[in-house]
Every structure is written in C-alpha cells, then in structure tokens.
Amino acid sequence: MFRSVARSAAGKHLIRRGYATEPVPARKVAVLGAAGGSGQPLALLMKLNPLVSQLALYDIANTPGVAADVSHFNSRAEVAGSVGEEQLEKALDGCDLVIIPAGCQGSLALVNMISNPVDSTVPIAAEVFKKAGTYDEKKLFGVTTLDVVRAKTFYAEKAKIKVADVNVPVVGGHAGITILPLFSQATPKANLAEGDIKVLTKRTQVGGTEVVEAKAGKGSATLYAGAIFADACLKGLNGVPDVVECSFVQSTVTELPFFASKVRLRKNGVEEVLGLSSLSEYEKNGLESLKPELKASIDKGINFANQS
Ligand SMILES: NC(=O)c1ccc[n+]([C@@H]2O[C@H](COP(=O)([O-])OP(=O)(O)OC[C@H]3O[C@@H](n4cnc5c(N)ncnc54)[C@H](O)[C@@H]3O)[C@@H](O)[C@H]2O)c1
Structure with missing residues (x-):
C-alpha cells in the first residue's frame, strides 16, 4: 500500500514515483484511543506510512507503552504518546488528520470517525463541532x-x-x-x-x-x-x-x-x-x-x- 521513502542528502523526505522523486510534505496525524484493539494496529500502520511525519498517540490509559513500542519502527514518523485529558490539546495541536477509534474532541483537522455506531457518532460529532463553531462538513468522515x-x-x-x-x-x-x-x-x-x-x-x-x-x-x-x-x-x-x-x-x-x-x-x-x-x-x-x-x-x- 505504501510507497518507499528515501531521505535525500539534504535531509528532505522524498517519495519515489517511477524514476522521479518528489518532496513529501510534513503531516501530523493523531490517533485518539490509540491503546485499544483497533487503535494499536492503526498506530503501527500510521507509523509505517511514509506520508506521516509526526504521530500523536492519545488515550485515557496505556499510551506511553504503546508509543514506546511503536516508536522503535524504522520509519519517518516521530511518535509521541500522551495520556489523560490535560494532554489532549498537545496531541491535537497542528494536526492534519485525527483518527478516532474512541472518544471525540473538537479539531480543525480532517476527522476520521471510527467509533461505533458510526451512523450516530458522525452526527454527534457534527453537532459537537457546530456548538464549538468548528464544524466543516468537508472535514468529517465516518470510516466505512x-x-x-x-x-x-x-x-x-x-x-x-x-x-x-x-x-x-x-x-x-x-x-x-x-x-x-x-x-x-x-x-x-x-x-x-x-x-x-x-x-x-x-x-x-x-x-x-x-x-x-x-x-x-x-x-x-x-x-x-x-x-x-x-x-x-x-x-x-x-x-x-x-x-x-x-x-x-x-x-x-x-x-x-x-x-x-x-x-x-x-x-x-x-x-x-x-x-x-x-x-x-x-x-x-x-x-x-x-x-x-x-x-x-x-x-x-x-x-x-x-x-x-
Ligand atoms: N468503523 C469500523 O469499521 C470499526 C471497525 C472496528 C471497530 N470499530 C469501533 O472502534 C471502536 C474501538 O474499538 P476497539 O476494539 O479498539 O475497542 P477497545 O475497547 O479495544 O479500545 C478502545 C480504546 O479507547 C480508549 N478510550 C476510551 N475513552 C476514551 C476517550 N474519551 N479518549 C481517548 N481514548 C479513549 C480506551 O482506553 C481503549 O484503549 C469501537 O467503537 C468499535 O466498535 C469500528
């Protein structure tokens, strides 16, 4: 699924497309609920994705261990684990994509809602974002x-x-x-x-x-x-x-x-x-x-x- 990434001598990330290489933008992804049954493999797959440069793993428990484990893989993304509501803002700061296999918080990034029942959690998230004045229908996705x-x-x-x-x-x-x-x-x-x-x-x-x-x-x-x-x-x-x-x-x-x-x-x-x-x-x-x-x-x- 993922293309191989090479580091140039200048330290820029490049992605191979045929014979050409193009710079890959920095992208921060957060996984909320990262210590769960779905969150852990998802965190690992995001760590392996060469499009990701920063990976924030957030949960209400157990994220330091999951983050330490995932961070040892040899790939581009820098991993940070955070735990508890007081660390949530830091995890979300500067995100391009937020993937949610657990709770739901406001954000201006793209939001991938995984938590079931998706047919209800997406409308719930939309209402929560509307109340917070951050709703953008182009940025909220139920993962099917x-x-x-x-x-x-x-x-x-x-x-x-x-x-x-x-x-x-x-x-x-x-x-x-x-x-x-x-x-x-x-x-x-x-x-x-x-x-x-x-x-x-x-x-x-x-x-x-x-x-x-x-x-x-x-x-x-x-x-x-x-x-x-x-x-x-x-x-x-x-x-x-x-x-x-x-x-x-x-x-x-x-x-x-x-x-x-x-x-x-x-x-x-x-x-x-x-x-x-x-x-x-x-x-x-x-x-x-x-x-x-x-x-x-x-x-x-x-x-x-x-x-x-
Ligand atoms: N959309 C789909 O296709 C699909 C597929 C599989 C699972 N799911 C759904 O994904 C969700 C997670 O499934 P799972 O098997 O990983 O469950 P799990 O119980 O193994 O993991 C849930 C994780 O969420 C964490 N969590 C709970 N409340 C939180 C909060 N407020 N903030 C941050 N983290 C919080 C828990 O600590 C736990 O680590 C479920 O709702 C499940 O039905 C959806």
Whole structure:
C-alpha cells in the first residue's frame, strides 16, 4: 500500500514515483484511543506510512507503552504518546488528520470517525463541532472502509478474480442492512447470478458478526481498514488527483443528511460527494429498506448531542 521513502542528502523526505522523486510534505496525524484493539494496529500502520511525519498517540490509559513500542519502527514518523485529558490539546495541536477509534474532541483537522455506531457518532460529532463553531462538513468522515474491503474480498472469492483488481462501492450506513454494497457497479464485471449477489450482500452486512463468532467472544473486528482510509485522506491533503473512497459524510445524495457513498478527497477534505449512479432493482429495494433505520440512527445521534 505504501510507497518507499528515501531521505535525500539534504535531509528532505522524498517519495519515489517511477524514476522521479518528489518532496513529501510534513503531516501530523493523531490517533485518539490509540491503546485499544483497533487503535494499536492503526498506530503501527500510521507509523509505517511514509506520508506521516509526526504521530500523536492519545488515550485515557496505556499510551506511553504503546508509543514506546511503536516508536522503535524504522520509519519517518516521530511518535509521541500522551495520556489523560490535560494532554489532549498537545496531541491535537497542528494536526492534519485525527483518527478516532474512541472518544471525540473538537479539531480543525480532517476527522476520521471510527467509533461505533458510526451512523450516530458522525452526527454527534457534527453537532459537537457546530456548538464549538468548528464544524466543516468537508472535514468529517465516518470510516466505512471495512465494508468496502469485505465486499471486495467476498466478490473476488466468488468471481475467482484477483482482489487487487476489484472495486465495489458500498453506500448507505455502517450497520446491518444500512450497509449496501453495489455489486452491479463492481469492476471487473463478473456476471454473478442474482442469488449469489444476495448472499454476498448479506455476508458484507454481517461481516463483523462473522469475525466476532470466529473469535468465540474473545474480541471483535479490528480496524486495519482505517489505515487505508487515512492514507487516502493524506494523499488528498497532498493534492494527489482523483483519490476516491467511500465514506459516511454529510450528503445530499438522498434525503438523509448523512450518507455513505463515493467521495472525492482533496486538499480541503471532501472535494465532491459522488452520486449513486444506476442501481439494480435489488439495490433500489435495499436502498429504500435501509433509509428508515439509517434515519433513526442519525436522529438518535443528533438528539443525543443536543440533550448532553
Ligand atoms: N468503523 C469500523 O469499521 C470499526 C471497525 C472496528 C471497530 N470499530 C469501533 O472502534 C471502536 C474501538 O474499538 P476497539 O476494539 O479498539 O475497542 P477497545 O475497547 O479495544 O479500545 C478502545 C480504546 O479507547 C480508549 N478510550 C476510551 N475513552 C476514551 C476517550 N474519551 N479518549 C481517548 N481514548 C479513549 C480506551 O482506553 C481503549 O484503549 C469501537 O467503537 C468499535 O466498535 C469500528
């Protein structure tokens, strides 16, 4: 996923693209909840990402140990661990990207909300930022990448094609039937039977349960996929053209105020929220069925934020 980085004699960071090398801007990333089951692998993946120059690992407990461990990897990012609310401001200071697999705080950086239920935590964060006067709808993202990687994997297995070549948009929300993979738009085309599409759709929707059951109650799905989305955000910030990922964002694609769909990422976060394109009858029905549940989760988040 990540390109190799070379240090020039002048000490500048360079990234290889074919034969050319280009300077890589300094980028600070914070992981809030960095000592958790998702936070720790995510912290390590961010440490390994050559686009990251400073990595702030924050949690309410255990971050000094996690930061010490992660800091020993031989990569560009300088790591700092901080613990407890009094150190949060320092962790957030100067950030370009904040990834949240735990609590939620105000910030002007791009914010990747991982904490579940994403369909409610994103509206909660939006309300909190509005009250703090820092809300920018182009900078708040619900991370749904896990649904996309699952849809790609299951589609590639069924179609017997290389997963690296596969793309499947996943729209809607991030829980159960609100997760709607658009296999009719999957590339490369595989002409799967409708019965297979239904099975793949269901499997994508319950992928988390599959992991929980396989772990026999000893853990849940962790968020390696969050590193893919963070990498896409950093590429967008750096001005790489045509970075498109699915994400749960403020949206006018449907009548719902937040909705996951393909989003073009650029220097200010969301450059464009892309529409749904043409849907199969099965997907059209799935879309109508998911709306009441997704609306209820969004409303719950907004009400929760306004009552707290
Ligand atoms: N969006 C997705 O695809 C996806 C995938 C996996 C997990 N998740 C969600 O991510 C969240 C974290 O999962 P996990 O398995 O890492 O849980 P975990 O319990 O292992 O870790 C949570 C961490 O957050 C820390 N924390 C709690 N309150 C905090 C606060 N106010 N500030 C900073 N840190 C705080 C805890 O100390 C802990 O280290 C859950 O909500 C989970 O459902 C989402």
